[in-house]
Amino acid sequence: QVQLQESGPGLVKPSQTLSLTCTVSGGSISSGHFYWSWIRQPPGKGLEWIGYIYYSGSTYYNPSLKSRVTISVDTSKNQFSLRLSSVTAADTAVYYCARGSSSSLFDYWGQGTLVTVSS
Amino acid sequence: SYELTQPPSVSVSPGQTARITCSADALPKQYAYWFQQKPGQAPVLVIYKDSERPSGIPERFSGSSSGTTVTLTISGVQAEDEADYYCQSADSSDSYVVFGGGTKLTVL
Numbered sequence: 021q022v023q024l025q026e027s028g029p030g031l032v033k034p035s036q037t038l039s040l041t042c043t044v045s046g047g048s049i050s051s052g053h054f055y056w057s058w059i060r061q062p063p064g065k066g067l068e069w070i071g072y073i074y075y076s077g078s079t080y081y082n083p084s085l086k087s088r089v090t091i092s093v094d095t096s097k098n099q100f101s102l103r104l105s106s107v108t109a110a111d112t113a114v115y116y117c118a119r120g121s122s123s124s125l126f127d128y129w130g131q132g133t134l135v136t137v138s139s
Numbered sequence: 140s141y142e143l144t145q146p147p148s149v150s151v152s153p154g155q156t157a158r159i160t161c162s163a164d165a166l167p168k169q170y171a172y173w174f175q176q177k178p179g180q181a182p183v184l185v186i187y188k189d190s191e192r193p194s195g196i197p198e199r200f201s202g203s204s205s206g207t208t209v210t211l212t213i214s215g216v217q218a219e220d221e222a223d224y225y226c227q228s229a230d231s232s233d234s235y236v237v238f239g240g241g242t243k244l245t246v247l
Contacts, residue, residue: 059238067174067182067225067238083235084140116181123188124172125236126227129181 042117055120161226
């Protein structure tokens, strides 16, 4: 069964770039027609889709974040990554990575990692 | 921006049926998905494509669709079902993925 694990700094300064990595185990990130997604959840609030990268390399981003977001894949490490630039306190959230398939964009989730934006 | 509307809270007694709704204009054309999230845990997919149940999800969870509203039904609610539930879908052009605001299910 596929497993996903987020990693990265838990604290980022305002105006800097947030960088997170999701390591995939239990399957190759380059095999199958899968979507690799990032979702976030501010403390005490609901879920917000950030974007995803398809197995073909195509990327799709939330229009409200599009100018600041980059999602990429490193097949050699079986990982995919999120970069969010020019962060503010409003970007403080638990960030989840997820795998999607023909059933659902988000059928397997990582456990999430809290990123706090503060000086 | 496109929005999915859910009630903030639903309360039921154990053994009763809970129904959580999700409404939006594009739902007649787009599938809906439901996720369960317990405190401190990642969301779990409980219904996909309006009414399909993933393997491992109890049969008491079911989904339905009618017009601009989709409904998650939990029959014979158990204490362990107490959680936040989120619907998810996309706008009519498939360019914007969105989650509903979430519904807190309380088992009395």
